[in-house]
Amino acid sequence: MSGPAAWFRREGLALLTDFYELTMMAGQWREGRMDRRVSFDYFFRALPPHTGFAVSAGLGLFLDYLENLRFDDSDLDYLRSLGVFDDDFLAYLRDFTPQCTVRAVPEGSLVFPFEPAVQVEASILEAQLLETALLNFMNYSTLIATKAARVCLAAEGEPVMEFGLRRAHGPDGGVTGSRAAHIGGCTSTSNVLAGKAYGVPVSGTHAHSWVMSFPTELEAFRAFARQYPERCVLLVDTYDTIKSGVPNAIRVFQEMRERGMNVRPAIRLDSGDLAKLSKLAHKMMAGAGFDDPLIIASNDLDEDLIADLKRQGAKINGWGVGTHLITAFDCPALGGVYKLTAIQSGNEWQARMKLSSNAEKATDPGRKQMLRCFDAEDRPLGDIISLEEHPPHRTRGTLAGRLQKNPHLPAHIEGVARVGTMLRPVFADGRRTAAPEPVDRLRARAQAELAALPEEYKRLRNPEIYRVLLSEELGRMKDRMMTHPELA
Amino acid sequence: MSGPAAWFRREGLALLTDFYELTMMAGQWREGRMDRRVSFDYFFRALPPHTGFAVSAGLGLFLDYLENLRFDDSDLDYLRSLGVFDDDFLAYLRDFTPQCTVRAVPEGSLVFPFEPAVQVEASILEAQLLETALLNFMNYSTLIATKAARVCLAAEGEPVMEFGLRRAHGPDGGVTGSRAAHIGGCTSTSNVLAGKAYGVPVSGTHAHSWVMSFPTELEAFRAFARQYPERCVLLVDTYDTIKSGVPNAIRVFQEMRERGMNVRPAIRLDSGDLAKLSKLAHKMMAGAGFDDPLIIASNDLDEDLIADLKRQGAKINGWGVGTHLITAFDCPALGGVYKLTAIQSGNEWQARMKLSSNAEKATDPGRKQMLRCFDAEDRPLGDIISLEEHPPHRTRGTLAGRLQKNPHLPAHIEGVARVGTMLRPVFADGRRTAAPEPVDRLRARAQAELAALPEEYKRLRNPEIYRVLLSEELGRMKDRMMTHPELA
Numbered sequence: 014m015s016g017p018a019a020w021f022r023r024e025g026l027a028l029l030t031d032f033y034e035l036t037m038m039a040g041q042w043r044e045g046r047m048d049r050r051v052s053f054d055y056f057f058r059a060l061p062p063h064t065g066f067a068v069s070a071g072l073g074l075f076l077d078y079l080e081n082l083r084f085d086d087s088d089l090d091y092l093r094s095l096g097v098f099d100d101d102f103l104a105y106l107r108d109f110t111p112q113c114t115v116r117a118v119p120e121g122s123l124v125f126p127f128e129p130a131v132q133v134e135a136s137i138l139e140a141q142l143l144e145t146a147l148l149n150f151m152n153y154s155t156l157i158a159t160k161a162a163r164v165c166l167a168a169e170g171e172p173v174m175e176f177g178l179r180r181a182h183g184p185d186g187g188v189t190g191s192r193a194a195h196i197g198g199c200t201s202t203s204n205v206l207a208g209k210a211y212g213v214p215v216s217g218t219h220a221h222s223w224v225m226s227f228p229t230e231l232e233a234f235r236a237f238a239r240q241y242p243e244r245c246v247l248l249v250d251t252y253d254t255i256k257s258g259v260p261n262a263i264r265v266f267q268e269m270r271e272r273g274m275n276v277r278p279a280i281r282l283d284s285g286d287l288a289k290l291s292k293l294a295h296k297m298m299a300g301a302g303f304d305d306p307l308i309i310a311s312n313d314l315d316e317d318l319i320a321d322l323k324r325q326g327a328k329i330n331g332w333g334v335g336t337h338l339i340t341a342f343d344c345p346a347l348g349g350v351y352k353l354t355a356i357q358s359g360n361e362w363q364a365r366m367k368l369s370s371n372a373e374k375a376t377d378p379g380r381k382q383m384l385r386c387f388d389a390e391d392r393p394l395g396d397i398i399s400l401e402e403h404p405p406h407r408t409r410g411t412l413a414g415r416l417q418k419n420p421h422l423p424a425h426i427e428g429v430a431r432v433g434t435m436l437r438p439v440f441a442d443g444r445r446t447a448a449p450e451p452v453d454r455l456r457a458r459a460q461a462e463l464a465a466l467p468e469e470y471k472r473l474r475n476p477e478i479y480r481v482l483l484s485e486e487l488g489r490m491k492d493r494m495m496t497h498p499e500l501a
Numbered sequence: 502m503s504g505p506a507a508w509f510r511r512e513g514l515a516l517l518t519d520f521y522e523l524t525m526m527a528g529q530w531r532e533g534r535m536d537r538r539v540s541f542d543y544f545f546r547a548l549p550p551h552t553g554f555a556v557s558a559g560l561g562l563f564l565d566y567l568e569n570l571r572f573d574d575s576d577l578d579y580l581r582s583l584g585v586f587d588d589d590f591l592a593y594l595r596d597f598t599p600q601c602t603v604r605a606v607p608e609g610s611l612v613f614p615f616e617p618a619v620q621v622e623a624s625i626l627e628a629q630l631l632e633t634a635l636l637n638f639m640n641y642s643t644l645i646a647t648k649a650a651r652v653c654l655a656a657e658g659e660p661v662m663e664f665g666l667r668r669a670h671g672p673d674g675g676v677t678g679s680r681a682a683h684i685g686g687c688t689s690t691s692n693v694l695a696g697k698a699y700g701v702p703v704s705g706t707h708a709h710s711w712v713m714s715f716p717t718e719l720e721a722f723r724a725f726a727r728q729y730p731e732r733c734v735l736l737v738d739t740y741d742t743i744k745s746g747v748p749n750a751i752r753v754f755q756e757m758r759e760r761g762m763n764v765r766p767a768i769r770l771d772s773g774d775l776a777k778l779s780k781l782a783h784k785m786m787a788g789a790g791f792d793d794p795l796i797i798a799s800n801d802l803d804e805d806l807i808a809d810l811k812r813q814g815a816k817i818n819g820w821g822v823g824t825h826l827i828t829a830f831d832c833p834a835l836g837g838v839y840k841l842t843a844i845q846s847g848n849e850w851q852a853r854m855k856l857s858s859n860a861e862k863a864t865d866p867g868r869k870q871m872l873r874c875f876d877a878e879d880r881p882l883g884d885i886i887s888l889e890e891h892p893p894h895r896t897r898g899t900l901a902g903r904l905q906k907n908p909h910l911p912a913h914i915e916g917v918a919r920v921g922t923m924l925r926p927v928f929a930d931g932r933r934t935a936a937p938e939p940v941d942r943l944r945a946r947a948q949a950e951l952a953a954l955p956e957e958y959k960r961l962r963n964p965e966i967y968r969v970l971l972s973e974e975l976g977r978m979k980d981r982m983m984t985h986p987e988l989a
Contacts, residue, residue: 044728149667149668150671183638205518353710366713
């Protein structure tokens with residue numbers, strides 16, 4: 014198996030972890046606490062600015078990593094060279110295979126702040142080891158899938174092509190970023206490796222260099238039309254969009270029509286006043302008898318620029334989005350965290366909670382389940398995070414709970430017609446509990462959930478805040494632990 | 502060889518390219534233009550906001566990629582499945598090995614807008630293929646090395662530990678990001694895989710979960726001190742920093758001292774008012790007889806927050822920087838581009854230039870060399886981009902040139918005592934022309950160049966703009982091509 018296959022399968026990533034995870038593991042090991050079983054939650058506290066939902070993504074990458082998680086000789090040699098770890102602990106790592114149980118929200122589902130999107134139950138050593146990789150996979154993919162969903166909402170159903178690889182954070186930022194962008198709604202990517210690795214559809218036009226490499230723009234366009242008559246999108250701004258690019262493109266499309274080809278003219282604008290140029294270009298093409306041209310725009314677009322171009326009546330009906338999508342430019346990190354919530358003691362689970370000076374950073378204790386409440390039209394109304402051992406009654410009507418940040422305060426969700434269970438088993442006994450899901454299925458799930466989500470959560474500015482409550486039992490427990498820190 | 506080694510060596514990345522590169526290649530191939538030799542420049546037009554310099558990084562990764570660039574059967578099978586490429590072209594790809602000549606500014610050097618940091622000379626097919634990967638490697642690494650240099654400038658020589666892996670854009674965003682952060686000046690990383698892959702020093706403390714996994718904070722601290730007496734940095738904010746964390750830490754350090762250990766107490770603050778808490782903690786530790794504690798701060802730090810904490814007299818002398826560094830949060834993309842500058846015609850090189858509606862996007866034509874002018878104290882004064890075939894006289898005194906954006910206007914650099922040549926051969930005949938440079942040497946180069954750079958370019962706000970001129974000959978040529986577009 015060649016290099017990239019190993020990469021896609023997330024092999025050789027055992028050392029993709031923070032050094033303190035390994036020192037903590039070795040510490041717990043030497044303290045004789047290696048068999049203590051714990052439960053950790055992955056969640057984020059805040060959505061990116063202006064954003065009312067997140068598209069959960071990255072779980073498939075994490076499961077690939079888990080299935081292939083082994084320390085090889087070169088890993089152990091490196092760790093030994095640091096002079097910090099003793100041979101017994103290195104032998105433990107050599108024999109390590111994942112024994113964790115993982116439950117998670119299905120990839121492509123919508124998630125909201127404070128919701129445990131992934132829950133890992135494992136020995137404290139293993140749970141610690143997995144932290145960094147889990148966060149790395151989930152944070153980035155969820156960030157990009159969410160950004161892509163916003164861009165696609167702004168494009169109002171018109172195709173969005175992701176082409177950010179050249180500005181992505183390394184090859185993996187590009188490849189798994191393309192995967193996440195597709196899950197979030199993009200129709201295709203320019204990234205061929207993402208096409209090979211994950212089956213994301215690939216697309217593209219041509220670059221300025223194609224035009225510049227021919228003696229004239231017209232010759233360059235003719236050559237491109239000759240080579241790619243079926244996918245002939247001409248980039249018209251190398252020299253002068255209106256004086257040269259569009260007239261030359263029209264001439265080539267006319268020549269194709271004269272040769273009897275059924276041609277839909279297609280151009281790409283990559284600089285200048287996109288609103289004005291698109292209207293002018295549209296008028297020129299209509300004047301030449303091409304009523305329905307495809308006009309693709311690119312050049313540092315994001316959801317706000319797309320919405321603004323639409324507001325101006327720009328004649329654009331295809332969108333190429335690169336830098337701002339693949340880096341989530343206006344907020345390039347999702348601050349997801351992974352927090353200890355419970356420790357097994359005998360046959361019991363003891364809930365744990367982090368307090369700290371920032372009340373915001375207080376965690377929700379205990380092992381959990383999560384319920385999503387739907388109305389009679391199957392639109393989500395709100396979610397309830399509950400203790401696993403005390404699930405609230407799956408009921409219609411009104412569900413009572415407590416506020417996440419002020420768990421002494423009661424709250425409720427009304428008009429519930431159906432309740433769905435969000436956390437499902439995905440990994441046990443060293444392997445996935447179901448086959449990997451292809452990206453088109455993940456994309457379809459996200460599309461369906463976004464379609465069902467009421468408009469007020471999908472606004473590009475000031476979205477409504479989706480309701481996430483703690484169950485009565487969880488709220489009471491959290492309230493008690495906050496007021497009695499010795500219980501935390 | 503195992504997975505990560507293939508990854509580090511940048512194997513299996515032949516398809517890490519935009520789809521349009523391959524369609525343009527196939528188009529040039531079928532047009533019979535496969536042997537045309539061209540020259541492309543990599544450069545960026547703008548530095549990140551508030552930034553007066555860039556630390557060039559990523560070249561080593563690009564050269565690794567070049568040395569390993571082959572299309573394997575799975576790549577060709579995937580391309581064939583797209584139904585766009587014919588067998589002749591796929592056979593060309595199967596036999597492809599890099600034949601390019603690359604010259605570049607050494608990795609770790611300072612570079613400025615419009616400077617050709619990498620110059621690729623190759624057949625038009627090969628030059629096109631390399632574009633996306635080159636941009637991906639150079640843009641991200643240069644971005645992070647530059648951000649790291651700013652963070653380290655703010656820390657005024659105190660150690661900066663990079664620990665952004667959990668918020669990085671995928672594994673590679675983390676691993677090559679750590680490499681770039683080290684080149685830019687960070688002392689260590691939390692990322693163990695970056696330690697193994699590139700020899701970046703690793704470091705770390707412990708997490709809140711370590712504290713939470715013990716019955717009490719004091720027991721957790723004692724256990725950590727027992728396990729890591731030599732590297733005992735205690736995280737003091739799990740429950741209450743001042744009431745619990747710092748007193749418990751002091752108690753443990755006192756116990757260590759009582760056992761005859763020569764202990765320098767070290768704590769980490771990860772939440773709350775870092776200025777106030779650090780002063781209080783310092784006072785409490787001084788009161789217990791520990792005059793020189795190490796107080797590490799973390800929690801969404803960046804160069805501005807560090808500068809502000811220093812302004813407040815915070816008693817912090819170690820800095821942990823994660824999210825904002827590894828994602829270059831306030832400007833997460835460097836807009837580097839790769840532009841055709843010349844085409845070989847017989848034995849001659851014909852200069853090429855992109856014009857377009859945005860005058861900013863006009864390129865500098867021709868194959869180039871770049872000179873850096875130094876004063877008598879060996880401080881850089883400015884750079885001159887010249888045509889390769891017309892190097893300006895390497896002279897002392899005043900060097901004349903033209904303005905890059907207004908090449909009809911003369912300009913000059915005065916007080917020149919020494920002139921250095923920036924672009925050096927790095928790849929030819931399918932291999933590197935020199936051995937790979939280890940990251941500590943790249944870091945040392947960046948440190949030396951930053952030390953020599955006058956303060957006015959290193960300010961965190963409103964830095965002076967470093968002077969980059971075109972040589973007389975290049976300026977004249979550009980001016981002529983701008984006023985006579987038919988020459989472009």
